[in-house]
Amino acid sequence: MAESSPASFLTQADALLRKNFVFQKRNIWSNIRLVTIPFFLCFLLLVIQMLFDSQFNDVHGQCGCLNEKTCGLRYSTSEQAAFCAIPKPPQWTPLLQIPAPQYRAVAPYPSRSSPATFFFTGKNQSLGKILMRNMYTNFSEFDGDLANYVLGSSSLPAYTNYMDSTFLSDLPIYNIQHECSPNSSFSTLIDQFPLAFPKEINCVQGLNLWQNSSSDVNNELFRGYRKGNPDEKINEYAAAFDFQNTNRNILNVSVWYNSTYKNDTVVRPMALIRVPRLVNMASNAYLDFLKGSETKILFEYVKEMPKPETKLGLDIASLIGPLFFTWVILLLFPVILTTLVYEKQQRLRIMMKMHGLGDAPYWIVSYTYFFLISFLYMLCFALFGSAIGLNFFRLNDYSIQLVFFLICINLQISIAFLASAMFSDVKTATVIAYIYVFGTGLLGIFLFQFFLEDPHFPRGWIIAMELYPGFSLYRGLYELSQSAFAGDYRGVEGMRWGNFENGMKEVTCIMLIEWLLLLASAYYIDQITYSRKHPLFFLMQNSSKKKQHHFSQSQISKVVIEMEKPDVCQEREKVEQYLLESTENCAVLCNNLKKVYSGKDGNPQKLAVRGLSIALPQGECFGMLGPNGAGKTSFINMMTGITKPSSGTAFVQGLDILTDMDRIYTTIGVCPQHDLLWEKLSGREHLLFYGRLKNLKGSVLKQAVEDSLRSVNLFHGGNGDKQVGKYSGGMKRRLSVAISLIGNPKVVYMDEPSTGLDPASRKSLWDVVKRAKRKAAIILTTHSMEEAEVLCDRLGIFVDGSLQCIGKPKELKGRYGGSYVLTVTTSEEHEQEVEQLVHNISENAKKIYRTSGTQKFELPKKETKIAEVFQAVAKAKMMFPVVAWGLADTTLEDVFVKVAQTLS
Ligand SMILES: Nc1ncnc2c1ncn2[C@@H]1O[C@H](COP(=O)(O)OP(=O)(O)OP(=O)(O)O)[C@@H](O)[C@H]1O
Structure with missing residues (x-):
């Protein structure tokens, strides 16, 4: 097969796109569910609105009607009257606000007959007294004209000024008099079409109190508030007058009125009629x-201007819009974040990277995918919202919504990318993401909106708060909701580019800048954390040419390791020689590679790999043997860029693992210790994806995939097209091996490739590896001595992070074995004689095992002739019965146990 060059950016992007497309096709229902969430949420809004309409916006919230066509005041209750058209407004007697008896400022205790107190002050006290006396006239009998009386009430103002609520309230109307006489309380008929009812008019004494100055009046009035006096009592005054420099020629007066009743809440108009x-x-x-x-x-009447018929219409969507829509939009955040963290947690991203997927294609394809999903989501939301008539969408300019939502979703994706760098566990990421979603909405409505609506809160602080992306989103939605609400209320359009200003302009700019900054930060952090690049990588030159690594003698670190075995020393010297000549002459060249894990949770630091130096030519299969925890996986992790060496380095095809990992990835294949696979993809789809990353195309790719599936026994019975989630452990392992070999990598790392395989599968796997090593250097870790012997050209036994011996399997057996094992079974009384015979063959024979007649001896090869062993056994058979006997050479296992035991 022709040598393939590394896949281009477009090929990698194409491979990832195709893989994602298949993956998303398998997740079609999750995707549909996600995109249809807005439909359900809008539907929910609609239901809430309908419920609200049926409860509040019903007949009570509109003008009363006789039938469908005939409506008007005459058919209305007093509640409904406020909504009727008023072409000819009625006239109402003007009233004062008089505190309720229990709150009036009198000592020691207020009573039903407590006076209504009026303060007065000015330059001329005697004139003030005269004026105050002239305020109320005392009539002994009601003369039929309410305008002649100073009337007041303690009832709160109504929703509309169509009529003063006093006339409808159960509370009496107060008649303020200097002195109350029995005649000064009376009943009168309120006759205002369609209303006609009697009303109690009760006399209340008006008490005028002089204060020396305007500030004294202020102080007294202030003390009248609950919080203004130490006893926390309410001591209300009716009103106060400051006649200032009033004299015969000039009336100059200030009036204090009680603003507690002005009721300037958002939903009700200011009621200053009194x-x-x-x-x-x-x-x-x-x-x-x-x-x-x-x-x-005479101040006879007040009356409202004529007005058309109205209806109590509360647009719930616009009212709860900012909170609701904040939640709806932010709901995408956990979805994006968990997808990114899942790929990280399952190490799927590193697996793709190890097989040549560059960061740029990964970022662009992933970003585009999230963008499309978010865009679809928002589109459905806006379309459905408009279709069911939500004013939020209907009244605001669609192009403003488009711009705003586009910026929102882009900012959200950037935040998710940035946040994904901080999490390695999906569960934690999910919890934090939902706290962000719901916390932002609640903080938005209960904290941020409160500050926003407070005109005294510094605008600078509002802008500072909007730097938090959740609040800028909330502000934008708030502005759109307010515009829709106001537009609906006034019967005009909502936000247009012409009134796209203040808050909306501000947050759009903030979000746009944040999007660009956060996206750049997310990419930067990803590069220095995940891709382990230098913090100033963007300043460093990245030459596309392969660097030639030549070391001078002085550059090579000479490390003298105590007790290092001659074969290990020899390998180190070989490495040094290659370093002096050229690193490219070797497939893999490790130069004094070390890995130290820092101590965590009180544990000491761990030296997992202690200065490993090995040189692997092309076409060699190197076996790493070693007990559990010896450091084999740590070594492979360093070589594959998963972890960074603590010191030393290695070269793969002449490329330095410290600086050229991205290019190394295009030439290697990795079968990690644990299978890193997508459960939803089939074996064939995995191989197609990784084949494309290795730049295989068309029929070559197809053929390579077929061959791979066949070689690992996944071709027949449709296994190649089954989803990996349905594979057995052994099938997954075989697929991992096939992935590591697809695309003819130059160097392949296999971490315990045959774990969990049945004997037949293992044998066929060995054939695959044997074929592969013709073209590639293979580094393989295994606990199977048989596998090591069958596959590996050279072996290294690794104990406690360092290489204890290295060489061909035969050499090692010769070097570390050096003895035969003789086993003889007789009856117990002949054991002595057997031992004697063995010592006759070899003086230094050592009994290593004995149990009920069976004995095992180790005979040094140097002083043992096999013919003599046979003769001795024949002699023994003549003397006493020999049940069984056997002579064996040392196995690799013996060597392993010996080397490993020497150190333990
Ligand atoms: N991330 C880590 N942090 C701290 N110590 C670690 C880490 N990874 C591995 N170790 C320690 O380093 C040593 C070598 O571990 P490693 O996984 O490389 O051994 P191994 O030879 O591959 O073992 P096995 O054959 O069981 O897979 C062990 O003592 C292990 O506990």
């Missing part, structure tokens, strides 16, 4: 002073 009467009282008193009681300015 202020004008106070002004009228002052003017009337002054006129009285000038002209006598005969001359009066």
Whole structure:
């Protein structure tokens, strides 16, 4: 097969796209569920709106009707009257706000007959007294004209000024008099079509109290508030007048009115209807002073302007919009974050990287995928929202919504990429992501919106808060909701580019800048953490040419390791020689590679690999043997870029693992210790993906995949097309091996490739590896001595992080074995004679085992002739019965046990 060059950016992107497409096709229902969430949420909004309409926006919230066509005041209750068209507004007597009896400021205790207190001050106290006396006129009997009386009430203002709520309230109307007489309380008929009812008018004494100055009035009024006095009592005053420099020629008066009742909440208009009467009282008193009681300015009525029929319509979507829509949009965040963290946790990303997938294609394809999903999600949301008539979508300009939502989803994806660098566990990421989603919404409505609506809260602080992406999203949605709400209320359009200003412009700019900054930061952090690049990698030159590594003698670190075996020393010297000549002459060249894991949770640091130096020519299969925890996986992890060496380095095809890992990835294949596979993809789809990453195309790719499947026994019975989730452990292992070999890599790392395989599969796997080593250097770790002997050209036994011996299997057996094992079984009484015979063959024979007649002896090869052993056994058979006997050479296992035991 022709040598393939590394896959280009487009080929890698194409491979990843195809793989993702298949993967997403398998996850089609999850994707459909995700994209249809907005439909359900909009539907939920619709249901809430309908429920609300049926409960509140019903007949009580509109003008009363006789039938479908005939509606009007005459068919309305007093509640409904406020919604009726008022072409000819009725006139109502103006009233004052008089505190309820229990709150009036009197000592020691208020009672039903407590006076309503009015403060007054000014330059001229005697004039002030006259004016205050002129305020209320005492009539002995009701004369039928309410305008002649100073009337007031403690009831709260109504939703509309169509009528003063006092007239509908159960509370009495107060008649403020200097002195109350039995006649000054009476009942009168309120006759205002369609309403006609009697109303109690109760006399209340008006008490005028002089204060020396305006600030004294302020102090007294302030003390009237619960929090303004130490006893926390309410001591309310009706009103106060400051006549200032009033004299015969000039009336100059300030009026204090009680703002507790002005009710300027968002849902209700300001109710200041009861202020004008106070002004009228002052003017009337002054006129009285000038002209006598005969001359009066009668303040007969107040009336609202004519108005059309209205309806109590509460647009729930716009009202709860910011919170609701914040949650809806942020719901995508956990989905994106967990997908990214899952690939990291399952090490699928590193697996793809190890097989040549560059960071740029990964980022671009993943970003595009999340963008498309988010875009579809938002599109469905806006379309469905508009279709069911949500004002939020209908009234605001669609192009503004498009721009805003595009920026939002891009910012959200960037945050997810950035956040994914901080998590390695999906569960933790999910919990934190949902806390972010719901926390942001709640903080938005209960904290941020509160500050936003407070005109005294510094704008600078609002902008500072908007730097938090959740709040900028909330602000944007708030502005859109407000525009829709106001548009609906006034019967005009919502937000347009013409009024795209202030808050909306501000947050759009903030989000746009944050998106670009966070995306760049996420990529940077990914490069230095995940890809282990230098923090200043963007300043470093990245030459595309292969660097020639030549070391001078002085550059080679001479490490003298105590007690290092001659074969290991020899290998080290070989490495040094290659370093002096050229690192490219070897497939793999490790130069004093070390790995130290820092101590965690009170554990000391661990020296997992202690200065490993080996040189592997092309076409060699090198077996790494060693007990558990010897450091084999740590070595492979360093070679595959999963972890960084603590010191030393290695070269793969002349490329340095410290600086050229990205290019090394295009030439290697890895079969990790644990299978890193997508459960939803089939074996064939895995191989197609990794084959494409290795730049195989068309029929070559197809053939390579077929061959791979055949070679690892996954071709027949449709196994290659089954999803990996349905594979047995052995099948997954075989697929991992096939992946590591597809695309003719130059160097292959196999970490315990035959674990969990049945004998037949293991044998066929060995054939695959044998074929592969013709073209590649293979580094293989295994606990099977048989496998090592069959596959490996050279072996290294690794104990406690260092190489104890290295050589061909035969050499090692010769070097570390050096003896035969003779086993003889007789009856117990002949054991002595057997021992004697064995010592006759070899003086230094050692009994290594004995049990009920069976004895095992180790005979040094140097002083043992096999013919003599046979003769001795024949002689023994003549003397006493020999049940069984055997002579064996040392096995690799014996060597392993010996080497491993020497150190333990
Ligand atoms: N991330 C880590 N942090 C700390 N210590 C580690 C880490 N990974 C491995 N070790 C320690 O380093 C030593 C070598 O571990 P390694 O997994 O390389 O051994 P191994 O030879 O591959 O073992 P096995 O044959 O069981 O797979 C062990 O003592 C292990 O506990």
